[in-house]
Amino acid sequence: MSDRKRVCIIGAGPCGMAALRNFSQSALDVRPEVVCYEKQNTWGGLWNFTWLTGTDEYGEPCHGGQYKHLWSNGPKECLEFPDYTFDDHFRCPIPSFPPRAVLREYLEGRWTNGDDDLRKYIKFNTVVRNVVYNDASQNFTVVSTDLKAGVSSTEVFSHVIVAVGIFNVPNKPHFDGIDTFEGRIMHSHDFRDAKEFKGQRVLVVGASYSAEDLAMQCLKFGAKSAICTWRTKPMGFKWPKGIEERPLLLRLDSNTAYFKDGSSAKVDAILLCTGYRYAFPFLEDRLRLQSGLTMYPDDLYKATLWLRSGGGRLFYMGLQDQYFSYTMFETEAIWTCRYIMGTIPGEPKSQAEMRADAENWVARRKELKGPHDDIDFQADFIADLSAAVGYKPEAKKVADMFHKWEHDKDADIVSYRDQSFQSVFTGTVAPTLKSTWWRAFDDSKEAFVKNSE
Amino acid sequence: MSDRKRVCIIGAGPCGMAALRNFSQSALDVRPEVVCYEKQNTWGGLWNFTWLTGTDEYGEPCHGGQYKHLWSNGPKECLEFPDYTFDDHFRCPIPSFPPRAVLREYLEGRWTNGDDDLRKYIKFNTVVRNVVYNDASQNFTVVSTDLKAGVSSTEVFSHVIVAVGIFNVPNKPHFDGIDTFEGRIMHSHDFRDAKEFKGQRVLVVGASYSAEDLAMQCLKFGAKSAICTWRTKPMGFKWPKGIEERPLLLRLDSNTAYFKDGSSAKVDAILLCTGYRYAFPFLEDRLRLQSGLTMYPDDLYKATLWLRSGGGRLFYMGLQDQYFSYTMFETEAIWTCRYIMGTIPGEPKSQAEMRADAENWVARRKELKGPHDDIDFQADFIADLSAAVGYKPEAKKVADMFHKWEHDKDADIVSYRDQSFQSVFTGTVAPTLKSTWWRAFDDSKEAFVKNSE
Numbered sequence: 001m002s003d004r005k006r007v008c009i010i011g012a013g014p015c016g017m018a019a020l021r022n023f024s025q026s027a028l029d030v031r032p033e034v035v036c037y038e039k040q041n042t043w044g045g046l047w048n049f050t051w052l053t054g055t056d057e058y059g060e061p062c063h064g065g066q067y068k069h070l071w072s073n074g075p076k077e078c079l080e081f082p083d084y085t086f087d088d089h090f091r092c093p094i095p096s097f098p099p100r101a102v103l104r105e106y107l108e109g110r111w112t113n114g115d116d117d118l119r120k121y122i123k124f125n126t127v128v129r130n131v132v133y134n135d136a137s138q139n140f141t142v143v144s145t146d147l148k149a150g151v152s153s154t155e156v157f158s159h160v161i162v163a164v165g166i167f168n169v170p171n172k173p174h175f176d177g178i179d180t181f182e183g184r185i186m187h188s189h190d191f192r193d194a195k196e197f198k199g200q201r202v203l204v205v206g207a208s209y210s211a212e213d214l215a216m217q218c219l220k221f222g223a224k225s226a227i228c229t230w231r232t233k234p235m236g237f238k239w240p241k242g243i244e245e246r247p248l249l250l251r252l253d254s255n256t257a258y259f260k261d262g263s264s265a266k267v268d269a270i271l272l273c274t275g276y277r278y279a280f281p282f283l284e285d286r287l288r289l290q291s292g293l294t295m296y297p298d299d300l301y302k303a304t305l306w307l308r309s310g311g312g313r314l315f316y317m318g319l320q321d322q323y324f325s326y327t328m329f330e331t332e333a334i335w336t337c338r339y340i341m342g343t344i345p346g347e348p349k350s351q352a353e354m355r356a357d358a359e360n361w362v363a364r365r366k367e368l369k370g371p372h373d374d375i376d377f378q379a380d381f382i383a384d385l386s387a388a389v390g391y392k393p394e395a396k397k398v399a400d401m402f403h404k405w406e407h408d409k410d411a412d413i414v415s416y417r418d419q420s421f422q423s424v425f426t427g428t429v430a431p432t433l434k435s436t437w438w439r440a441f442d443d444s445k446e447a448f449v450k451n452s453e
Numbered sequence: 454m455s456d457r458k459r460v461c462i463i464g465a466g467p468c469g470m471a472a473l474r475n476f477s478q479s480a481l482d483v484r485p486e487v488v489c490y491e492k493q494n495t496w497g498g499l500w501n502f503t504w505l506t507g508t509d510e511y512g513e514p515c516h517g518g519q520y521k522h523l524w525s526n527g528p529k530e531c532l533e534f535p536d537y538t539f540d541d542h543f544r545c546p547i548p549s550f551p552p553r554a555v556l557r558e559y560l561e562g563r564w565t566n567g568d569d570d571l572r573k574y575i576k577f578n579t580v581v582r583n584v585v586y587n588d589a590s591q592n593f594t595v596v597s598t599d600l601k602a603g604v605s606s607t608e609v610f611s612h613v614i615v616a617v618g619i620f621n622v623p624n625k626p627h628f629d630g631i632d633t634f635e636g637r638i639m640h641s642h643d644f645r646d647a648k649e650f651k652g653q654r655v656l657v658v659g660a661s662y663s664a665e666d667l668a669m670q671c672l673k674f675g676a677k678s679a680i681c682t683w684r685t686k687p688m689g690f691k692w693p694k695g696i697e698e699r700p701l702l703l704r705l706d707s708n709t710a711y712f713k714d715g716s717s718a719k720v721d722a723i724l725l726c727t728g729y730r731y732a733f734p735f736l737e738d739r740l741r742l743q744s745g746l747t748m749y750p751d752d753l754y755k756a757t758l759w760l761r762s763g764g765g766r767l768f769y770m771g772l773q774d775q776y777f778s779y780t781m782f783e784t785e786a787i788w789t790c791r792y793i794m795g796t797i798p799g800e801p802k803s804q805a806e807m808r809a810d811a812e813n814w815v816a817r818r819k820e821l822k823g824p825h826d827d828i829d830f831q832a833d834f835i836a837d838l839s840a841a842v843g844y845k846p847e848a849k850k851v852a853d854m855f856h857k858w859e860h861d862k863d864a865d866i867v868s869y870r871d872q873s874f875q876s877v878f879t880g881t882v883a884p885t886l887k888s889t890w891w892r893a894f895d896d897s898k899e900a901f902v903k904n905s906e
Contacts, residue, residue: 049632051634051638053506053639054508054514054515054643055623055625057627059514059622059624059732060514061507061513062507129582145734150738150741152738170508170512171512172510174510179504183648184649185506190506190507192638196636196637277512279512281512281598284605285604285605
């Protein structure tokens with residue numbers, strides 16, 4: 001084996017593709033050999049829609065949890081790439097909250113924009129089964145299976161980047177009597193089309209983004225009512241008629257749900273919007289991050305480099321709870337790629353220095369009091385990381401937009417997607433929708449562009 | 454490591470438990486050390502009901518596909534153990550087609566009937582991740598993960614028995630336009646309660662047991678109609694009003710299904726009764742059986758011993774399409790356990806003899822013309838295997854009952870579960886139900902016994 005570095009990227013979603021793209025644009029003398037393994041038959045990660053739920057066509061757990069009529073729940077100006085703006089891609093201004101297909105197209109545009117065909121580095125329909133770090137040789141043995149052919153391969157890499165995402169393995173809590181419930185029970189990961197719940201009384205378990213959006217979706221497409229049930233605190237939005245919030249679901253008995261405040265209600269379907277599990281079953285124990293959803297997981301330098309094992313050669317991407325998404329992933333990708341290639345001034349640091357830096361962020365994380373704190377924290381994290389590599393995602397300016405967005409939602413959950421934001425890179429002010437989001441029933445790109453003032 | 458044999462059983466369903474029970478009853482001087490790994494939190498395999506679909510509480514693919522109001526679709530007299538009859542367990546005669554809970558109780562009764570607590574050999578909530586055969590040392594390295602603790606272990610075994618079943622990994626074909634369908638799409642593996650389809654027009658894709666039973670279940674519990682769509686040939690039963698069969702589904706467009714005969718229909722939900730995949734992702738390639746559903750898979754001596762690799766130390770159980778179930782599994786378990794312990798006269802045979810025997814069965818399999826042939830074939834297989842170990846499941850007499858059962862179904866699909874069969878071991882004639890299966894809406898054991906004449 002030559003001395004050339006060999007990097008394994010696991011996952012071809014927004015994170016893995018950002019890493020792959022950065023490597024492919026690096027100077028030839030430092031560029032490592034790169035192999036990207038992707039379980040799905042195409043790139044895009046969570047942005048791919050599939051009618052499949054539970055397990056996929058090969059019997060593997062389905063990655064995707066996208067649904068029809070999903071529109072971005074944050075302004076596109078908050079996830080815009082400085083060096084590939086929405087104006088660059090669409091050639092005309094578009095509203096701030098696009099439906100899924102529009103954002104997926106934007107990503108794909110970026111990935112196909114360069115001279116290099118990134119597809120050639122990706123092994124599609126290939127699942128990574130096992131990753132082991134070899135202490136003696138300081139490298140990784142990676143076992144993968146080509147799902148179409150049913151054939152496994154073993155390869156050795158100097159570095160591994162785990163980019164499988166954190167929103168693909170559903171978390172499913174148990175409730176007393178849930179096995180007596182005489183209706184449909186599903187996790188939000190299996191939600192595909194709100195029309196399936198037309199005329200029904202749905203019970204939404206959860207109080208975060210999925211709960212908010214699925215309750216709204218169901219109402220928008222004809223559900224009779226939605227009760228959202230919370231454990232820690234209600235979402236507290238000014239809901240449209242038909243949606244209400246109640247304290248925690250305690251138990252179920254046939255079609256009746258009983259809540260902590262003593263109330264009860266008849267419901268037809270239960271939507272578990274109870275989040276996801278951090279799950280990396282393919283990693284040996286000591287390489288496996290142990291975490292729940294958090295703004296900064298423990299034991300990661302710059303939230304990417306795994307400090308507990310793996311010889312400083314194992315990286316995670318996109319592991320934290322996310323306000324910023326594409327640009328945070330891009331920043332992490334630039335940093336990770338350059339770290340691996342050895343082109344970041346002042347890196348690598350000693351284990352003690354890295355640990356101190358990570359602990360500093362974790363200590364700050366523990367003081368966060370809510371969404372606005374979280375936004376500033378994540379902006380600071382991106383500012384820190386991007387400064388180290390000379391990237392300019394303008395995280396602080398974007399943070400101001402996130403703060404406004406939070407206020408918009410608090411003001412009116414029905415209309416927050418009708419607001420307009422201004423690009424920090426182009427100055428373009430987004431046009432508004434002719435018909436509001438609440439009245440827009442076609443989520444195609446064509447309809448979206450036509451619906452723009 | 455001592456010379457004592459160490460056997461790994463993967464799965465604690467009817468097959469794995471049969472093997473475990475047989476080992477535990479063997480003479481101490483030949484009895485190997487046994488460890489059984491079970492992904493679920495209890496034994497019973499497919500017979501366990503869970504409200505979960507898709508992935509389980511640990512994010513692993515759900516094993517179970519049982520549903521409420523599932524009643525046996527074959528007479529209990531066809532799966533009765535000679536040495537643990539239904540009379541032994543229930544102490545009173547019960548009708549021939551019991552609901553799920555009754556059959557599960559019968560199995561559990563058998564497993565708890567001996568002096569040995571079989572639970573102590575089972576590692577519950579533990580998934581096997583990787584099995585590799587070591588040629589030099591002629592043993593297996595098995596990596597498993599305790600899902601509760603999140604901790605992996607590596608152990609070495611002299612023999613491995615794969616008993617994970619063949620009805621747990623859904624097969625999901627694609628149909629043109631399926632991603633435009635504006636209603637629920639599910640595989641039968643995710644079917645939990647027919648009441649979810651009340652008032653709906655369901656499209657059932659498939660023409661085997663799941664298709665037949667789910668169409669009937671949906672009608673029984675209030676669905677408006679069911680169209681079953683077939684690829685090879687229709688089931689051809691005399692369906693009750695509301696169920697019809699049509700040639701293959703060609704495509705979908707929104708809520709309209711288009712069939713090969715040029716007809717179309719509006720439907721509200723699609724139930725894919727499209728069977729299962731043989732899937733053993735935890736086995737290294739050369740140990741992995743490559744097969745679809747068949748009456749006798751290739752490359753297995755006595756349908757259990759894997760001939761292509763694994764040094765004659767890897768066994769599969771319950772791998773063939775099944776008419777006989779519990780007693781076939783028992784026969785395979787006795788044979789496999791005794792083979793491993795070296796107590797079958799005339800075994801082991803040479804590789805050439807084993808291969809010739811297996812090829813003989815496969816050749817005969819290829820001549821099978823339909824269900825009645827299949828039944829006789831499976832009876833002969835069991836007779837062959839049980840003769841070698843002196844077990845007496847009376848496979849030929851049971852086959853006669855299966856033939857009658859097929860005729861009953863052909864005569865009337867609605868009432869075949871109301872028929873009575875006679876135990877070949879006790880002579881007991883099953884009582885009939887006071888209310889017919891079609892009118893029985895309580896599937897508890899108590900209601901079932903009360904409903905008996």
